[in-house]
């Protein structure tokens with residue numbers, strides 16, 4: 001399928017790379033950011049004429065204007081979809097501007113430039129079909145599946161309701177933490193902070209317009225924020241009361257039932273950890289494939305003994321520093337490298 005990307009910001013560019021990796025031809029047009037010559041359309045009419053599917057990858061606030069300028073160049077055989085993080089408004093806009101004539105659907109890829117660069121998997125996409133165009137939703141679903149994505153169908157409202165209490169609230173909390181200095185260079189941080197530190201990083205790296213769109217364009221976000229603030233002040237209040245009365249009953253952690261025996265508990269943790277290791281190996285394989293493709297373009301072979309020698313040396317040193325058996329860790333990485341090479345050879 002020939003794809004046209006309208007808007008070549010960070011997401012448009014990352015989507016272009018994903019399309020390219022999956023073997024799709026794409027062109028892009030953006031009056032603001034530099035599109036590389038090899039995939040740049042001359043102008044909007046040319047982009048529209050050259051594409052079977054058009055992706056609206058502009059900030060939500062710019063969607064109406066972008067769609068209005070695209071509309072005169074569209075044909076009924078094409079399909080148009082947006083990739084915005086909220087869906088009620090954008091889906092209504094697509095319906096209003098493209099109507100019965102131009103097939104369209106709303107989508108929200110639950111990944112971005114940062115998670116793509118980190119080769120995080122699975123890639124998930126929420127698809128909000130227009131009742132006017134069921135076949136368009138099927139075409140776009142097939143396109144995302146060809147990129148290795150899992151596709152989940154939802155109504156725009158159901159999508160926005162879930163996003164209000166997850167995406168919008170996460171960004172809201174992260175903004176608050178950044179405002180109180182939790183994102184600053186700190187001399188040390190406890191493990192309980194590590195997961196949220198990653199979130200602070202992505203919030204900091206995300207384009208500024210995303211925060212405003214998540215909060216202001218999602219019809220359920222303000223209610224979710226109020227609910228969170230109420231819940232937090234109730235907790236704050238009960239902490240203050242407990243400090244005054246010396247009591248702690250209402251703050252006690254709920255009883256999790258009978259304690260598991262030590263062995264069971266250790267095994268449960270080991271299982272959880274191994275699951276994370278497998279997910280990490282999947283990401284590592286993906287990155288190996290990416291390195292392989294880059295080397296193929298340079299005419300280099302899969303096996304790079306020099307790079308592997310320096311990798312093994314570094315991993316031995318990391319093992320030493322962690323108090324592990326360096327030889328054992330080296331063997332693990334030899335197996336990882338063998339698997340990576342064989343994945344590239346597939």
Ligand SMILES: O=C(O)C(=O)C[C@]1(C(=O)O)C=C[C@@H](O)C=C1
Pocket residue numbers: 288291292295302303304305307308311336337340341
């Ligand atoms: O860095 C590369 O060139 C890769 O292809 C990745 C990788 C790896 O998995 O780390 C795999 C094979 C090479 O021999 C060296 C390293």
